Amino acid sequence: MSQLTGTTSGRYVRGRLRPVWEEEPSKAGLASKAVVLVLVCLAILFPLWVVIVTSLSSVETITDTGGLVVIPQDITFIAYEELLGGGQVTRAAMVSIGVTTVGTLFSMAVSVLAAYGLSRRGSVLHRTFLLFMLATMFFSAGLIPTYLVVQGLGLTNTYLSLILPSALSVFNILVLRAFFMSTAQELIESARIDGAGDFRILWTIVMPLSRAPIAVITLFYAVGYWSAWFNASIYLTDPQMLPLQNILNQLVLKRERPVGLAQAINTNELSPLAIQMAVMVLALIPVTVLSPFVQKHFKKGMLTGAVKG
Incomplete structure (x- = not known):
């Protein structure tokens, strides 16, 4: 469309409508x-x-x-060939992939169910649970009580210690709750008249209408699990169970050499610096691959929930 001026709502400039108060x-x-x-x-x-x-x-x-x-x-490509040749780095990458996949699915399942329950104002103890969860955003027991709880449950030296302590984010639940509350109540009431239960309504109506926030929150959880290293450093003592981020920490900060690569480094077949950079690249690949698929939902997934919440 050619440029138009004098309209009541704005001016068309280069194919888009510019507000009347915005200068060229x-x-x-x-x-x-x-x-x-x-x-x-x-x-x-x-x-x-x-x-x-x-x-x-x-x-x-x-x-x-x-x-x-x-x-x-x-x-x-010798650095990548050695890293992916079945040594410590390969095992750590598989651990990270497994923890990220299982943890993200578990976190999303619990977050969606919690957000849906809190979005239904007639649910049992709705306000009590909401206030209790909000309190955890401002008050924390600290590292030592958390460690004692994990140890008391027998989760040390298990992969569950990498998932359960950080499985939920109250902020993510509140964002999902805001979207679920914005779902047209007429649709939900119509489904109830047709005999649909809460799980059916959540799966067939609420979640399809909330794809944007669900995609964004899924990315948040996945990146959090993939990038986490602190839980593994305090809950895991078996080096065979360490995820990729802890191996990267050992390489870059502690200057330790991965098991199986020491001989190649000592014989000058590999450079320790090249190994460090290669592990960094491997750690960046999942986030780099997933981000473009979620980018289109990011603006809508965060801003709409903030406005309507």
Whole structure:
């Protein structure tokens, strides 16, 4: 559509409606915005580029550059081949994948059920449970009581200790509750007249209408489980059970060498720096792959719930 002026609601500028109170941007303003966006993108992508290039560099290249590599030379995949060859890193990656999958499914199941129950104002002890959950957002027993509870339940040195202590987020439940409360009550009442129960209503009506927040909360839980390392550091003593983030912590901060790679590093077949960068790349892959699929729901999933809640 060509540019139109004088309309009651706004002006069409380059195919979109601009509010009447919004001034047209100047060329200098547009240019400055473009420069800022380019600089922000470079600030984000440049470190990632350095990490990837260093993980693909040979020992000689890393030695010549004195550390991190910016310009790729002598590209090799030996670091990834060794890491994925069935050693400690491979086992840790499988642990992280398993904990993230099971934990996310469990957290989403409990969060959705809790949010739906709290969204029904006629449910038993609705206000009491809501106030109790809100209190946990401001008051916490602390690390030592939490550890004693986990130990008392016999969960130490089990994968459940990586899931149950952080299984629920009250904030996520409140966001889902706000969306569930915004569901048209006419639809729910019609389903009840037709004989549908609460589980049927939740599964066939409420959840399909709340795909955006459910997708966003699922991403939050998945990223939280994938990135978590603190629970494993205090609840697990068996090194064979450690997730990928703890192996990354050992490599980068403690300068420890993964089991099975020490000989390759000592014989100068691998660079310890390349191993560190390769593990970082492996840790970033799931989040990088999943984020674009949830991005379209992110704005609607967070802002609508905040406005209507």
